[in-house]
Amino acid sequence: MGRTYIVEETVSQYLSNISLQGKAFVSGLLIGQCSSQKDYVILATRTPPKEEQDESSKHSKAKLDNLDEEWATEHANQVSRMLPGGLLVLGVFIITTLEMGNEFQNTLHRLVFAVEKSMNKKRLWNFTDEEVSERVTLHFCSSTKKIFCRTYDIHNPKSSAKPADWKYQNGLSASWLSLECTVYINIHVPLSTTSVSYTLEKNTKNGLIHWAKQIENSIYLINGQVKDEDCDLLEGQLLNSDHRSTATVQICSGSVNLKGAVKCRAYIHSNKPKVKDAVQAMKRDILNTVADRCEILFEDLLLNEIPEKKDSEKEFHILPHRVFVPIPGSSVMLCDYKFGDESAEEIRDHFIEMLDHMIQIEDLEIAEEINTACVSSSMNTEASLDNTDDEPSKQPIKTTIVLKIQQNIGVIAAFAVAALAAGISFHYFSD
Secondary structure: OOOEEEEEHHHHHHHHHOOOOOOOEEEEEEEEEOOOOOEEEEEEEEOOOOHHHHHHOOOOOOOHHHOOHHHHHHHHHHHHHOOOEOOEEEEEEEEEOOOOOHHHHHHHHHHHHHHHHHHHHOOOOOOOOOOOOEEEEEEEEOOOOOEEEEEEEOOOOOOOOEEOEEEEEOOOOOOOEEEEEEEEEEEEEEEOOOHHHOOHHHHHHHHHHHHHHHHHHOOEEEOOEOEOOOOEOOOOOEOOOEEEEEEEEEEOOEEEEEEEEEEEEEEEOOOOOEHHHHHHHHHHHHHHHHHHHHHHHHHHHHHOOOOOOOOOOOEEEEOOEEEEEEOOOOOOEEEEEEOOOOOHHHHHHHHHHHHOOOOOHHHOEEOOOOOOOEEEEEEOOOEEEEEEOOOOOOOOEEEEEEEEOOOOOOOOOEEEEOOOOOOEEEEEEOO
16 A cells, blocks of 8 residues: 545646646646655646747657756755745656656656755755655646556665555645744854865855754744643643753854844644654754755855955855745745845746746735844954854863753744754744
8 A cells, every 4th residue: 555645626726727738748846745644735836848948849749858857856946945844845747648658657757866866965954764755756647637646765766666545635734733933043153274265155054064953953842832742733741851052162264154033934734743743844944944045145146246255354145035925725835035136026926937826926925024134254363152062072162051941932932043052932823
């Protein structure tokens, strides 16, 4: 017996309405959430065609070998940035006028592994051993409306396809739980005499890897309370908690700093979710949104050919704001990122291009308006306090910081400070 996929009814309508317009095929992504019992698919989005491919692929004799994996994986990378905590690209689909054949399944096999490999490179976190390792491939025949659903084990590229059940359900995500928090980041990355010569992008990424370990080891408060991770999210017993973090003092030749407030959001299915599911979804959203903002910033600097400052010059950049948009008929919202000089029309157009769904400008929700997150760098020779949860490096001065977790009552707030791995508190909302 293979895995079961519970699919939002609107996905069926979306797949049926896609027109091949003389093309041999159309491919795209399936978006949703994994659970131990079953997986949930709440959205499908076609991969936008390359302009230069439009004419060459507009004939029925074009083969699936023409599928551009690099273009498809780039679309997956872009879409993954738009997913809040708890949501993933669960797999891929392909639409053709012919029914399933070996050619189609081989193409889907290559594509689903290419997509997962590309997205995994950019993550600051890893899947746990307990998590589902299967990803779904779907072939939809536009002439007969037949569906062929298979899964592959992403940990084993040589794995064979397994049959899976594909079941539609109306209003699947209409009552999912929403989890929210604001993280005030103050990430300080000391630069050694060696790393000071690296690019700002490389030093920032190295600092985020270290910071990610602190986020993973933080204590998470749900509505101001610490709960047993194996309890139901809507119930759960309170626990006493304590957390210790080690700080060292080291001499550095410069530093990179990320500061500001970032809005984090995650969604959990309403089928008896566990506390650990909520915490995991929120952790990953915190890590994803900070890493994605930095990556978008460096892409923008490269695109606009803005040179990095040299030597002792201080460098300062504003990270993009997070913008949310609702999915019609769902409690789930997707997101994108906006620089200050970008218009609402540009953000709407990007949503439409990446997700292939109509978006209204008035539906855009800009998450941050104050305490803008930013990244800065400077060169100096001052000592720097560097927090670590790993084994402390051999430095002349060491100190231990004991953190006591306090409840935040009536406040949706979170703290992830570079020098102090503090507890993170978030609230959940349900209808």
